[in-house]
Amino acid sequence: MGILDGKRILVAGVTTDASIGFAAARVAQEQGATVVISNFGRALRITERIAGRLPQPAPVIELDVTDPEHLERLPQVLGEHVDGLDGVVHSIAYGNPETLLGGDFLRGPWEDVSQAVQVSAYSLMSLSKACLPLLKDGGGSIVGLTFDAGVAWPAYDWMGVAKAGLESCSRYLARDLGPQGVRVNLVSAGPLRTLAAKAIPGFESLETSWRDRAPLGWDETDTEPTARAVVGLLSDFFPATTGEIVHVDGGFHAMGL
Incomplete structure (x- = not known):
């Protein structure tokens, strides 16, 4: 018997099996949930392939969180697979690595900054709003990364x-x-070798810092601890916890110099 038995979960933003979203979907299934995953555009075909690597087959839907039409029809599209939702995982972020990352903060053009804010931050609201009609039976849990x-x-x-x-x-x-x-x-993870992390210049130096300073140690290839935290927050074990950021970083955030 798992802590998500009978729950219906949408994991939005799953691209590869190295992603936190994929790990969250896998652990959620292992804990008894019915899971639907999403992606869009050219990445959708990749998501459809890696969905077969989950413990159980999971429906894959197309969802671009910046597209009003996708958001408007989301309840209908989800309704083809589940009769409601108990939880949503927001595993979505994007910023142009050529202009927004790399140490030259002053060069970031507004067009790219506004896209990064829309995709990475505003979309938490737009996705939550779109899912709200399905989160009606006693509420639910929304978890972002x-x-x-x-x-x-x-x-x-x-x-x-x-x-x-x-x-x-x-x-x-x-x-x-x-x-x-x-x-x-939200779950705040330490640096993990996901597809998004590969676009961050100097990511290797973050890995080294975590391994040296995290009191519990840190394995940048292991998404399991982060996925478990996400699933814990999706469950009924945190009924009075909201507006919280749970750190899953080996304790790095609590350490001084």
């Missing part, structure tokens, strides 16, 4: 700003959706 935006990281630049927006957005959503029984939380 962040990379600690409380400090300025080397090379992370405008994606750090976008993540700060995501973290603030999660708190306001927690405020506004709480009366409907919907919890909104």
Whole structure:
């Protein structure tokens, strides 16, 4: 018997089997959930292939969180696979690596910054709003993924700003959706070798810092601890927790120099 038995979960933003979203979908299935995963565009075909690597076959739907038509029809598309939702995982972020990452913060053009903020932060609200009609039977849980935006990281630049927006957005959503029984939380993971991480210049230096300073140690290839935290927040074991950021980083965030 798993902690998500009978629950219906949407994991939005699954591209490869090295992603946190994929790991969250896998652990959710192992804990008894019915899972639907999403992607869009050219990446959708990749997602359809890697869905077969989950413990159980999972429906794959097309969802571009910046497309109003996709968001409007989301309840109908999900309704073809599940009769409601108990949880949503927001595993979505993007910033142009050529202009927004790499250590030259002052060069970031607004066109690229606005896209990064829309995809990485605003989409938490737009996805939550689109899913709200299905999160009606006693509320539910929305869980997003962040990379600690409380400090300025080397090379992370405008994606750090976008993540700060995501973290603030999660708190306001927690405020506004709480009366409907919907919890909104984030998991802040340490550096993991995902597809997104490969686009960050200097990512290797972050890996080294984590291994040296995290009191529990850190394995940048292991998405399991982060996925378990996501699934824990999706479950009923945190009924009074919302607006929270749970760090899964080996304790790195709590250490000084």
